Amino acid sequence: MTATEPRARARIAEPGEGISLDELALAARNHGMPLEALRYDVTPPGLHYVLTHYDIPAVDMASWRLSLGGAVERPLSLSLEDLQRRPAVTTRVLLECAGNGRARLEPRPVSQPWLLEAVGSAEWTGTPLAGVLREAGVGPDAVDVSFTGADHGVERGVEQDYTRGLSLAEAMRPDVLLVWAMNGAALPPQHGAPLRLLVPGWYGMAHVKWLDRIEVLTEPYTGFQNATAYRLKVDPHEDGEPVTRIRPRALLAPPGWPDFMTRERFVRAGPVPLSGRAWSGRAPITRVEVSTDGGASWDDAVLAPTDPAHPYAWRAWTYDWTATPGTHQLTVRATDEGGSQPVAQEWNRQGMANNLVQRVPVTVLG
Secondary structure, eight states: OOOOHHHHSOOBOOTTOOOOHHHHHHHHHSBOOOGGGGGOSSOOTTTSOBOOSSOOOOOOTTTOOEEEEESBSSOEEEOHHHHHTSOOEEEEEEEEOTTTTGGGSSSOBSSSOOOSOOEEEEEEEEEEHHHHHHHHOBOTTOOEEEEEEEEEEEETTEEEEEEEEEEHHHHTOTTOEEEEEETTEEOOGGGTTTOEEEOTTBOGGGSOSSEEEEEEESSOOOOHHHHTSSEEOSSTTSOOEEOOBOOOEEEEOOOSEEOTTTOOEEEESEEEEEEEEEEOSSSOEEEEEEESSTTSSOEEOEEOOOOTTOTBSOEEEEEEEEEOSEEEEEEEEEEETTEEOOSSOOOOTTOOSOOOOEEEEEEEEO
């Protein structure tokens, strides 16, 4: 099955069009991290965000093997035990879905309707991909590496196994891992058991789950998930810029208590400690700012010290607010050396890499 031109395009909701049953079905099978879980340095697996493109595959652990072929001298077929006998690394890495914030765009791209919760920071254990590639003997003409998972489906008319490609240089980074454990335990099924790829700093689409095939390529990878999906474009006919590294973002842990339906927050007047997390996959966070008046004025938050051992984890921040009775809109923004989060949306057709600032309405009770 191959795509026709109209189906290959991302659909944009019509003015006033609500969330569809199809989008609600996506939202029900995927899930975001409750923002109160920003309190954890390491996100518990059950609270970490999950996006499954097709189905969670049924993997036969007794027969599962990872194959590595293509432009290599020695093709490999490895069991999980084979991989686990190699040098192991545990690293704390934040993952964020490239579509995080999509549902807040106007007009709205029709897809998984993420608000701001498609994020989590876990400790992942695995072995460096570079060592396995060197063992296979990468050929001198290699330029890209493709990674295929066991999940199979149809997307915009294209039947496919979920496959992503990386440049050889990116794949050979020492911090790119073949991962079999999360937070000290075996990967849960929804997080890619028995094996997934971990590409620190990149949005979640690069971290291929249920990984069972790696191929070294002598031509650039042009499969659907690289060439059609995950592109930043406004005009449907342009090629667009590929989505790669995570842009800076800060999130506020919800203060006070919520209204059940609207999630509006309520606090008492007086001192209200605010806290949250900030991150970027392209450069270290240098600043977090807080506005309590909807962005009319900004003040610096206090950033926790950086942790050199975890350069790709999120960073805690705090801010002391003296709340006065009335309605307020709390806003936070992060800055790295490449710039700050935008305060106005930067729209694209697929709703990708949208790091528009978070706005939290709060009612302060006298």
